[in-house]
Amino acid sequence: MTSAETRRALRADAPSGGMASVLKNGRFLALWLSQLATQVGGNMVLFALTILVYRLTFNPATGQGSSTSVSLLLLAFLVPAVIFSAVAGVYVDRIDRRLILIVTNVLRAAAFLGMFVVAEYLGGTERLVGIYLLTILVATLTTFFGPAEAAMIPIVVNRAELLSANGLFTFTLQASFALGFAVLGPLFVTLFDVDMVLFIVAGLYLVAGLLCWRLPAHHPRDEEHLMRGPIGKTERAVAGIFGQLREGLSYIRKDAGIFWALTYLAITASLIGVLGVLGPDFAIKALGLREQDFVVVVLPIGAGLVIGILALNVYGKFIPRRRVIEGGMLAMAAALAALSLAGPISGLLQRADRAITPIDLGPLVSLLAVVVVLALILGFAYAWVAVPAQTQLQEELPADVRGRVFGVLNMLVSVASFLPIVIVGPVADLIGTPAVIMGSAVFVALTGLASLLKAPSTGRAEVGPTLRQGPVDPVSVATSIGSSVDLSGAPDRPLTAE
Known part of the structure; x- marks a missing residue:
């Protein structure tokens, strides 16, 4: 049976319906549980490694770790996406996808075990270098x-279930960031420390690899077996990569909507990365907490993100997508600016409380409370930018080239998003974290204003039948924060840390 016949048979056998129905599909359930394990585990690792690198570079004389070193960690997650995304899109179309899923999960589990050994038995610079190298390996896989x-996804579900399947994958991608990076990561680091988190996550990836055994094999088309010699492989790889790069650039030049969608995605991805770099230092210096306690910022962002997605489902269909995105951009800028001034704002509110109100509102106007509220607003605004922008990008690309073009577009988004991460670590070490956050707010505000003046109008902003484009959160920009996604039939994503 050919791969096309296999796909048709699977679709014919699969039940139609909503979310409950699609979860009764055993093969899809295995794929989804694999995604859940890798996304949650990847985000846990991202949090744990951020804390580990900050601790390894902590200087008692200055009372802080190196934000520059944390920047390098995130770059280790992101750079492979820039280099290999286009190549990955080509080879995923040529190799059994089930085999790719199994092998990459097992190899990433081995890499995390390697990190456990490095963190446990090496010291000083050797430990830091080992962490960076293994992170690059994980991101490449x-x-x-x-x-x-x-x-x-479109191989294991029928067409009627595709929207429900994509919706579940999209929600899992976003929820895994909140669960892994903001809840389980901090909890496990506090209970077991970083080393044990790496060991636990390695187990999650092994489980994901076992789950992928249940998936059907999907071999390339017969013509893709031709010219298998070294020369043929080289010619096709080189021609395919550069041809797809030209195709992706051509789409961007010709379609202003795609250009702006990429701009929005790059900004949201880079902002999460920037906050990841600055988080430990912000927790220590601005909030007077431990470095791992910057979860008090991350968790409300995740909660705001979920609330924002739910609000989009209800109200997005009534508002033009472009206005939703631009409103989200300006709200993000305002929240970032206020976050950089959280200390003075809290002090002002406390003085007003003492002077005006007859009751003590101290806990409600404390610095921690102000930061939590601003982070909640930031997460809500983030959802109103990232989700409609992803939907626009996925809707406007032709389905027959979506997977390969997403590989190129993901590379371009990664390039645009990692540049700020390169800069903010060293700059924060020089001028301080609040100043860098304020600078980010100004940049986001200017981009939002430029969009108001120049961006083309788009459709409504409901989350709707969205597919899913890679990484919008740190690991999605990192782990996956590094792959592209096409949930409708072409290659994939993403990240999401994995």
């Missing part, structure tokens, strides 16, 4: 895993 995962 993720650029191949992401597209294969997304491309497997």
Whole structure:
């Protein structure tokens, strides 16, 4: 039976319906549980490694770790996506996707076990270098895993279930960031420390690899077996990569809507990365907490993100998508600016409380309370930018090239998003974290104003039948934060840390 016949048979056998129905599909359930394990585990690792790198570079004389070193960690997650995304999109179309999913999960589990050994038995600079190198390996494997995962969805579900399946994957991607990075990561680091988190996550990836055994094999088309010699492989790889790069650039030049969608995605991805770099220092210096306690900022962002997505489902269909995005951009800018001034704002509110109100509102106007509220607003605004922008990008690209073009577009988004991360660490070490956050707010505000003046109008902003484009959160920009996604039939994503 050919791969096309296999796909048709699987679709014919699968039940139609909503979310409950699609979860009764055993093969899809295995794929979704694999995604859940890798996304949650990847975000846990991102949090744990951020804390580990900050601790390894902590200087008692200055009372802080190196934000520059944390920037390098995030770059280790992101750079492979820039280099390998286009290549991954090509090879995912040529190799059995089930095999790719199994092998990349097992190899990433081995890499996390390697990190456990490095963190446990090496010291000083050797430990830091080992962490960076293994992180690069994990991120490289993720650029191949992401597209294969997304491309497997239309193979294991029928067309009637595709929207429900994509919606579940999108929600899982976003929720896994909140669960892994903001809840389980901090909890496990506090209870077991970083080393044990790496060991636990390695187990999650092994489980994901076992789950992928249940998926159907999906071999390339017969013509893709031709010219398998070294020369043929080289010619096709080189021609395919550069051809797809030209195709992606051509789409961007010709379609202003795609250009602006990429701009929005790059900004949201880079902002999460920037906050990840600055988080430990912000927790220590601005909030007087431990470095791992910057979860008090991350968790409300995750909660705001979920609330924002739910609000989009209800109200997005009544508002033009472009206005939703631009409103979200300006709200993000305002929240960031206020976050950089959280200390003075809290002090002002406390003085007003003492002077005006007859009751003590101290806990409600404390610095911690102000930061939590601003982070909640930031997460809500983030959802109103990232989700409509992803939907626009996925809707406007032709389905027959979506997977490969997403590989190129993901590379371009990664390039645009990691540049700020390169800069903010060293700059924060020089001028301080609040000043960098304020600078980010100004940049986001200017981009939002430029969009108001120049961006083309788009459709409504409901979350709707969205597919899923990679990484919008740190690991999605990192782990996956590094792969591209096409949930409708072409290669995949993403990240999401994995």
